[in-house]
Amino acid sequence: MAVIDLANPTRFLNLVNRVLPWLAAATAILFAVGLYRAMGAPDDYQQGATVKIMFLHVPAAWLGMLGWSVMSVAALGTLVWRHPLADVAGKAAAPIGAAFTFICLVTGSLWGRPTWGTYWVWDARLTSVLVLFLLYLGVLALYWTAEDPGRGSRAAAVLTLVGAVNLPIIKFSVDWWNTLHQPASILRMGGSAIDPSILTPLLIMAAAFTLLFFTLHLAAMRNEILRRRVRAMRMTQAQEARA
Amino acid sequence: MTALSALMLRDMRLAVRVGGGALMGALFFLIVVVMAPFAVGPDLKLLARIGPAILWLGALLASLLALDRLFATDYEDGSLDLLMTSPMPLELTIAAKAAAHWLTTGLPLVLIAPLLGLMLNVEISATGALMLTLAAGTPALTVIGTIGAALSVALRRGGLLLAVLVLPLTIPVLIFGVAAAEAAITGPAPFGQPFTILCALSLMSFVVGPFAAAAALRHGLE
Numbered sequence: 001m002a003v004i005d006l007a008n009p010t011r012f013l014n015l016v017n018r019v020l021p022w023l024a025a026a027t028a029i030l031f032a033v034g035l036y037r038a039m040g041a042p043d044d045y046q047q048g049a050t051v052k053i054m055f056l057h058v059p060a061a062w063l064g065m066l067g068w069s070v071m072s073v074a075a076l077g078t079l080v081w082r083h084p085l086a087d088v089a090g091k092a093a094a095p096i097g098a099a100f101t102f103i104c105l106v107t108g109s110l111w112g113r114p115t116w117g118t119y120w121v122w123d124a125r126l127t128s129v130l131v132l133f134l135l136y137l138g139v140l141a142l143y144w145t146a147e148d149p150g151r152g153s154r155a156a157a158v159l160t161l162v163g164a165v166n167l168p169i170i171k172f173s174v175d176w177w178n179t180l181h182q183p184a185s186i187l188r189m190g191g192s193a194i195d196p197s198i199l200t201p202l203l204i205m206a207a208a209f210t211l212l213f214f215t216l217h218l219a220a221m222r223n224e225i226l227r228r229r230v231r232a233m234r235m236t237q238a239q240e241a242r243a
Numbered sequence: 244m245t246a247l248s249a250l251m252l253r254d255m256r257l258a259v260r261v262g263g264g265a266l267m268g269a270l271f272f273l274i275v276v277v278m279a280p281f282a283v284g285p286d287l288k289l290l291a292r293i294g295p296a297i298l299w300l301g302a303l304l305a306s307l308l309a310l311d312r313l314f315a316t317d318y319e320d321g322s323l324d325l326l327m328t329s330p331m332p333l334e335l336t337i338a339a340k341a342a343a344h345w346l347t348t349g350l351p352l353v354l355i356a357p358l359l360g361l362m363l364n365v366e367i368s369a370t371g372a373l374m375l376t377l378a379a380g381t382p383a384l385t386v387i388g389t390i391g392a393a394l395s396v397a398l399r400r401g402g403l404l405l406a407v408l409v410l411p412l413t414i415p416v417l418i419f420g421v422a423a424a425e426a427a428i429t430g431p432a433p434f435g436q437p438f439t440i441l442c443a444l445s446l447m448s449f450v451v452g453p454f455a456a457a458a459a460l461r462h463g464l465e
Contacts, residue, residue: 079462134410137407138407138408141407141408142395142398142404142408146398154463155395158455158463162412163411
């Protein structure tokens with residue numbers, strides 16, 4: 001089944017209804033395994049047990065950026081390929097990505113207090129992630145203030161592509177600037193710098209978070225399609241009541 | 244007279260004539276800068292320390308307020324539709340409108356900056372450098388704002404939405420503008436470094452902005 005076959009909303013809804021329970025179950029299992037391994041991971045020699053916030057903070061950060069990437073692909077689908085469900089995908093991904101970015105900022109702040117001595121610092125990584133969060137809020141504002149869903153989606157798609165320039169800035173901010181935030185230790189030249197006893201639970205948690213994102217995303221897309229159907233039906237009803 | 248210069252002249256005449264959009268921005272800049280000492284207190288040393296930042300924030304907010312005017316009036320009376328269907332490329336049209344907008348809104352901000360710098364106890368010797376940073380940075384603010392204005396032109400509840408969309412994108416301009424101004428005032432950091440990056444931001448946004456704004460107009464007004 002090609003992507004274009006999913007352009008039919010009914011066929012897409014059928015696929016989602018079949019896939020979603022399995023996806024949700026897989027998410028739950030991965031979370032269970034990940035949290036179990038995370039609890040069993042060794043403490044850091046300096047930070048003690050505080051380091052375990054990382055198992056929430058790092059996947060949330062990755063998912064915040066993944067959310068914007070999914071929105072960017074959806075934006076290309078809306079503007080360039082004119083896929084009928086692309087704007088639904090973008091609109092559904094925005095609140096989820098914003099929530100993950102918020103979790104990243106909050107868990108990072110709580111982690112920073114005992115380890116750095118401050119809840120917040122204006123270094124490059126934190127500032128660029130905060131800018132990402134503000135861009136999420138801007139896109140959400142565009143989706144919410146547009147009366148016509150289609151027009152708002154197209155404007156939001158343009159803003160999504162403009163804001164995508166922030167993603168490489170976030171990734172490389174710790175390399176380009178002198179930051180308090182730790183430099184890259186996972187995706188870098190020369191391989192990861194983290195011991196496998198901590199890296200493996202981290203990657204399991206990241207996979208669990210990713211499956212959670214797509215579970216929520218598909219569910220949100222289903223909700224949005226149903227919401228639009230309700231709106232269309234209400235408008236038809238109002239038309240007929242007038243006539 | 245070419246179509247480009249005709250469009251620019253039209254926009255400049257409209258801005259100067261009706262609604263006073265041109266000088267209103269400068270007036271708002273003045274008011275914001277006057278508010279600052281009321282908020283932080285009259286300590287001259289403190290004002291000198293944060294002077295460049297206040298000036299840049301005031302210029303940013305004044306640019307933001309004037310952006311509403313860029314497409315809204317043309318959208319209401321139908322000239323935006325004419326411009327979009329004309330043989331001149333929409334990107335070029337938007338670039339011309341942005342240039343005219345900067346000349347009528349951004350340039351007055353640059354010109355009254357010395358007076359405002361005086362009120363904030365900014366060193367006289369650094370005023371020239373401050374004007375230079377504003378002159379290099381306000382075009383970027385105008386063009387990035389054009390993207391936001393294009394996005395919100397069709398949505399009726401524009402206003403603050405425009406600010407929410409534009410402000411995060413203008414953060415780099417603000418950072419380098421203030422860095423350049425402070426380098427000129429306090430040294431020893433070199434002025435040239437942040438200033439050239441500021442010029443680069445303006446040039447880049449002038450190239451990319453019209454394309455993004457044209458896409459926003461085309462798709463938003465379908």
